[in-house]
Amino acid sequence: MSNITNFPGGTRQDLTSAHRVLIIHIQDLAMDVSISTACTVDVDYSGHMHTLYVAVIPSCHGWQGDKSFRESWRREVCLPPSQRAVPNCIEQLTAVVNYLESLLPTRGGAA
Numbered sequence: 001m002s003n004i005t006n007f008p009g010g011t012r013q014d015l016t017s018a019h020r021v022l023i024i025h026i027q028d029l030a031m032d033v034s035i036s037t038a039c040t041v042d043v044d045y046s047g048h049m050h051t052l053y054v055a056v057i058p059s060c061h062g063w064q065g066d067k068s069f070r071e072s073w074r075r076e077v078c079l080p081p082s083q084r085a086v087p088n089c090i091e092q093l094t095a096v097v098n099y100l101e102s103l104l105p106t107r108g109g110a111a
Contacts, residue, residue, distance in 0.1 A: 015050075015080040022093035023052060023079075029100035030054070037103055039072075050082035054096050056103070073099065 023045070030041035033056070044053040056073040077092045078084040086092070 018090055019079060019093065022090065022097060026052070026054060026093065026096055026100065029097065029104075033100055033103045036105055039103060041100065050079045050085070052077045052079060052093070052096075054100075056100075075099075 027043050030043045033039055033041045038059045040057045040059065042053075042055045042057065045051070046053070054075045054077075058072050075092070075096050077089055077096065078086065079089055
C-alpha cells in the first residue's frame with residue numbers, strides 16, 4: 001500500500017510527517033479553543049476520504065432542536081493519498097492552524 005498521490009502532470013505527494021504534525025497541532029488547538037473560548041471546535045478525519053474537516057461553532061449558535069448546528073467557519077483539507085489532495089495542502093493546514101490560534105485569548109496582559 002502506498003501513501004503517494006499522483007497529480008496530473010506526473011507530480012506526486014506523500015503524506016509526510018509535516019502533514020501529521022500540523023494535524024496534531026490542529027487537534028491540540030481545537031481543545032484549547034473549546035476550553036478557553038465561547039466556541040466549540042470539531043475536528044474529524046475521514047480515513048476513507050483522507051480528508052480533515054474542521055468546524056468552529058460559537059456557543060451562541062448552539063445545538064438546534066433537530067440536533068443540527070450552525071458552524072461559523074468550516075474547512076475541508078484533502079490529504080495525500082487522496083486523489084482530491086492538492087499540492088498546497090500543507091499551506092491549507094497552516095491556514096487552519098493560524099485561524100484557530102487567532103481565536104485564542106491573548107496571553108499576557110497586565111500583571
